[in-house]
Amino acid sequence: MATTYQPTTTEAAAEEPVNYLNVEHGWKSWLFTTDHKRIALLYLFSITLMFITGGAFAILVRLHLTQPQGLFSPETYNRLFTMHGVVMIFFFLVPSIPATLGNFLLPIMIGAKDLAFPRINLLSWYLYMGGALFAIFAVARGGVDTGWTFYAPYSTTYSNSYVLTAAMGAFFAGFSSITTGLNFIVTVHKMRAPGMNWMRMPLMVWANYATGLIQILGTPVVAIALVLVGIERVMHVGIFDPNVGGDPILFQHIFWFYSHPAVYIMILPGMGVISEVIACFSRKRPFGYEFIAASSMGIAILGFLVWGHHMFVTGQSVYTGIVFSFLTFFVAVPSAVKVFNWTATMYKGSVTFESPMLYAFAFIGLFTIGGLTGLYLSTMATDVALHGTYFVVAHFHFVMVGGMVVAFLAGLHFWWPKICGRMYSEPWAKFAALLIFAGFNLTFLPQFVLGYLGMPRRYAAYPPEFQVLNVLSTAGASILGIAFFIPMIYLTYAWFYGPKVGPNPWQAKGLEWTIQSPPTTFNFDQTPTVTEEAYNYGPREENYVA
Amino acid sequence: MDADTLGMWTFLITEVLFFGGMFAAYAVYREMFPLAFAATSEFMNVKIGAANTAVLICSSLTMAMAVRSAQISKTSHLIRYLFGTLFFGTIFLVVKAFEYHAKYVEHLIPGPNFHPDNLAPQFMHNAQILFFLYFCMTGMHAVHMIVGVGLLTFLIIMAYRNAYNEHYFAPVEMIGLYWHFVDIVWIFLFPLLYLIGHWHW
Amino acid sequence: MSSNASANSHVHIPKVGTLIAVFVTLIVLTFVTAEVATFDLGELNVIVALGIACTKATLVAWIFMGVRYTSQLTKLFCVAGLVFLSILLLITFSDYSTRHWTYHARPWATNPSLGTSK
């Protein structure tokens, strides 16, 4: 039909083998794609935008806090920290690794052509974008000021901001998350290649499977909590209203039933990435593979039993609180097991220090601190002292940024040559890793001290004695903010101009490294038969850059 | 079992927990205000509720028969049973609408216009909570029913096009699972909302 | 949904008689549960009502939804859903039923040491 000769396409095809990126062109080929790899890239693009948005709010928050009285009005500040939380939690952290790296790699890692439901996968992205539009709309109209937790009755009755719009956004993002989780679970059960039994699955797949379980079991509960808040806000009547005998603490129960396991949605996939990276750059099978896999499942299940540790001081029953505290220590064990196993993986290995490995080191260090400070908050007496202070802020940023975001970067650096077939600048990557590590610690270590001294979170103004530590924290945040832009720049540059690499630049094991980079649309020319587990590592043979 | 069915079951687990949030709220408030709940449930029309339960069970039977017909390639039976399911589902929704209307007339909608007659004054205060839960739970159930009616319509159209036979009936099976699940939700809603207090024929 | 499902030659086709029997049982149980509620059995009322509801739900799931004929995996998924639902219900409930054991956290409440005696 096309009568004109199109040299570019043909020539490009001549010099580059067909892959999922060049097989089709035009915006339609992206917006209507059902290829899990293209959807992963759509997600990557979207969550990067949301990360920049949320990061901008974070920088403004930190700027505000350089002065004890603040730079902006309290109303503005409250909207800033709320939008930072809403955007980062619901639109960056929850979808981050599962929807991008997980989406891209999970089918390949188990030897499948795609996820079980490719069209639902696309629907998931559209739901996410719908939610993101609601969130952006809420920001544009003047923001929301309830905190990302939407606690009743402030959110239902007292707030004069766009609670409903933001809650709708979170609701849609939640369903996007559910559909991703559902897809992963069914894919892992039904789409594994011949020979890929459960004990041969890469730990990344285990982690994303466990994440999927939390997504489908937890997310609907927060969805209904947000619906109830929405109804109560619109109709001025509801079940959290103390004036008709309602109990605001009930909202916290159904909110945290999801939102505590949600932190495992955010961290588990990161743990999967780290398991892969450490194995590859130690040239060894992960120490105690079975225990790492089992601990992912353990975290996913035990994570549902501990939500009440967010509510020790709310007037929750003392006895229920004690049980929650006890169970919380149980869930600390599998996390500790993982850290020990990663460390032991390097034992008698052949360790090299490429940038993904540097990020993995940063992850272990920061996650260790994040995890240990979690113990302060699950111990009831110290939680009473530290609850609602900057100690909590620092703790979850250590886990979420120091853990999740760093793991995300480790994964991006590890699989970037697979995703785009080109290599980024290693010196820049190392520099960025060090800068992020330094900036991060400078930002959040002072906040532990602030919390111990009693500075409450979500304060637009604070007593002058806290200023020095706050200024330190802001200084760190500015370094961190700049540091996060560096990978965005050199990774984008590598996408277009980086040196081309072969299918397996790291000489890593696993099915994703057996296929071409970038992969073809259906990943495998013929369905692979798996005869060994994913980590049959030996010594590295030659220099890795193709 | 194929991926589609497993996906549907996974989705239904999600639905269980979606309703679960409201059931948790129900349990808590029923524990807190047992007598108010009992007194308030007298405003529910048990006969209509029971009849509607029966209607929904009928629709479940026809749905099960529809799936069976598809599995043995009897398209004409399939269409007939799907229409039956659609019919019973619609009946249920219409009855529900009349019930809602009755609640409106009796001023039982929570909010400023909440003035039930004949409710003992000590229960006036907390009664709104039960009605709020009633409207949320049955409302959410009705939304699921409406979606189900839409899906049934889709199935009927496809069945007219001879889309389903013993080799391919997954959509019928999956929508069947959904429909039965919605039925199960109602099976719990009926005693929990209508039968808290005591009533007489 | 992906619609490239293939026919499973091992699919179990339920007997019409079974379906009708389940249907009749469900209708009868609906009548029974409504009838039982006309008697005041105290605490027993809610137990009976929930017991009957659970029986009915199990019947629908077991036969109509075909859990009986499906794989272990489906059964596991069903059980998992119920387990997590009960975690939500039981732990939330445990908060409210033990809150008044200590003095101060009582919402509105009636006194614990006496309970709500009838």
Place this chain on the structure above:
Amino acid sequence: MWASSYRFLAEIPFVAPIASKEAGQIDLLWWFLNAVSLVMTVVIFAGVIGFAFKYRKKPGVDPVPVHGSNVLEITWSIIPFLVMLIMFWWGAQLFYTSQNPPKEAEEIFVVGKQWMWKLQYPDGNRGMNELNVPVGKAVKLTMASEDVIHSFSIPALRVRHDVVPGHYDALWFRATVPGKYRIFCTEYCGDRHSQMIGYLNVRNQDDYNNWASGGSTGTLAEQGQALFTQNGCSTCHLLNEQGRCPILKGLYNKPVLLNDGRTVIADDAYLRESILQPNAKIVSGFEANIMPNFQGQLSEENVIQLIAYIKSLASTAPPSQTGTNPPAGTGVPPAIRKPKTILKEQAPIAAVRAPQQ
């Protein structure tokens, strides 16, 4: 006082002030946690750095496959868990104590409202955002919220409790170091959340007496009595004879039989509800719909004053009342408060301070 502690803080910024024995106990646990964390961090960091260095890629040295070790896995699961059990037990014990105020604790009422803390003392003194307590005496705060959830926290005492609307919440402490300490609201409550702050003044006994003798308009109970008359309560709730409404004398903390057959204890929560929503629980033998709803009419502070008044009537024996019919032998000891030895001694002198609301 504040300035000097500020300078102190500036010099040693890593130690927060400790103003009670209990705070010291919590800090001991805090330092225990710090020690454990430090050990764990050192172990893990040493492991990571040590292995990374020792087993870095060297020419001619190949990685040795190591499968794993069940013994190790079990060891490093069990040992941390045992250590964590210590944390749990220690923390839970301290927490449990912190939730059970001693009997002799002096009760001060706190009402949280966007964005202020309103304080009421039993002797009738009132205050805003500045809590005065005598050194060495146990103090119990009974807290209510008029709008959203607040959280009352005093970092120097390591105490904190949310103030949830619809509940009476409580916390208690025994401050042992005189001084001025920060009070924060630590549950986000709206625009001026960060201005919902105040001070705790821990005063020496003399100092405290001095302060307390300034300008009270009668004790809390007397203020309640005035409200009782103003709002017309006294026309139906007659003191010594049966009116249309139950007699309140001797009612506090006694069992009350309701018209639906339940028996409840007339505690703070019951009284609060019966004032705001009189129809919620009808005393056996009385009619509903006689007393008007006071929800929205009375502030939480007013309710506290009224309850204090009803409490003050507790010590007198109740005249026989047809309505109330406490079942015999329910075994609930009447928790009648001892006379307020600390707070009763001041003469009500006209106000110098007393910021009235």
